[in-house]
Amino acid sequence: MKSTLREFTSEDWKSLQQHANNPAIAKFMTNQFPYPYTEQHAKEFIFRISKMQPAQVFAIDHQGECIGAIGIHPQADIMERNAELGYWLSENFWGKGIVSACIKEMLEYGFNQFPINRIYARPFGSNLASQKVLEKSGFKLEARLEKVIFKNGIYEDELIYAVRR
Numbered sequence: 548m549k550s551t552l553r554e555f556t557s558e559d560w561k562s563l564q565q566h567a568n569n570p571a572i573a574k575f576m577t578n579q580f581p582y583p584y585t586e587q588h589a590k591e592f593i594f595r596i597s598k599m600q601p602a603q604v605f606a607i608d609h610q611g612e613c614i615g616a617i618g619i620h621p622q623a624d625i626m627e628r629n630a631e632l633g634y635w636l637s638e639n640f641w642g643k644g645i646v647s648a649c650i651k652e653m654l655e656y657g658f659n660q661f662p663i664n665r666i667y668a669r670p671f672g673s674n675l676a677s678q679k680v681l682e683k684s685g686f687k688l689e690a691r692l693e694k695v696i697f698k699n700g701i702y703e704d705e706l707i708y709a710v711r712r
């Protein structure tokens with residue numbers, strides 16, 4: 548299966564909304580990624596990220612459709628040498644190595660494009676697939692913050708995984 552990263556276009560809102568509108572994805576994301584995920588959420592998201600220069604968020608493309616997204620976000624102030632990585636993929640495409648391949652591309656992009664020396668991700672303690680993907684991609688577990696996340700009425704651990712330049 549061939550999936551590639553590309554920038555979003557304004558027409559992506561439809562496939563974005565279709566694939567993102569899934570509680571099995573939202574359950575592992577911050578509340579910025581809601582369920583239900585409406586047409587308006589999709590349009591506002593594309594509008595917001597399209598202003599970022601250089602691009603920080605890319606669509607995961609499959610046959611012209613946006614089936615997921617991956618983003619790298621440089622931090623500010625004393626954390627300016629760090630960037631946070633975030634990602635999700637349509638449930639129909641899980642378990643095929645797609646996001647692992649995307650992370651590889653994004654690490655190269657991030658370290659080339661931004662003056663950072665650390666890229667980190669913060670999966671929930673219960674998100675075993677995301678932890679596996681990060682470990683396969685060379686990230687090291689730096690910390691486990693116990694029961695700091697409160698999502699859908701449940702306390703969750705936050706894990707901090709990072710990779711250095």
Ligand SMILES: CC(C)(COP(=O)(O)OP(=O)(O)OC[C@H]1O[C@@H](n2cnc3c(N)ncnc32)[C@H](O)[C@@H]1OP(=O)(O)O)[C@@H](O)C(=O)NCCC(=O)NCCS
Pocket residue numbers: 571572573575576633634635636637640641642643644645646647648668669670671674675676677679680
């Ligand atoms: C996490 C996510 C992005 C992974 O994408 P993906 O393309 O399916 O990932 P990959 O196929 O590259 O790798 C998944 C790995 O996790 C493993 N895995 C999947 N579910 C698992 C589970 N419940 N327990 C342990 N390992 C699991 C797979 O076997 C695979 O490892 P392998 O290649 O050694 O077999 C995807 O599941 C997703 O979008 N989840 C919901 C949103 C989310 O969690 N985003 C990340 C927030 S930090």
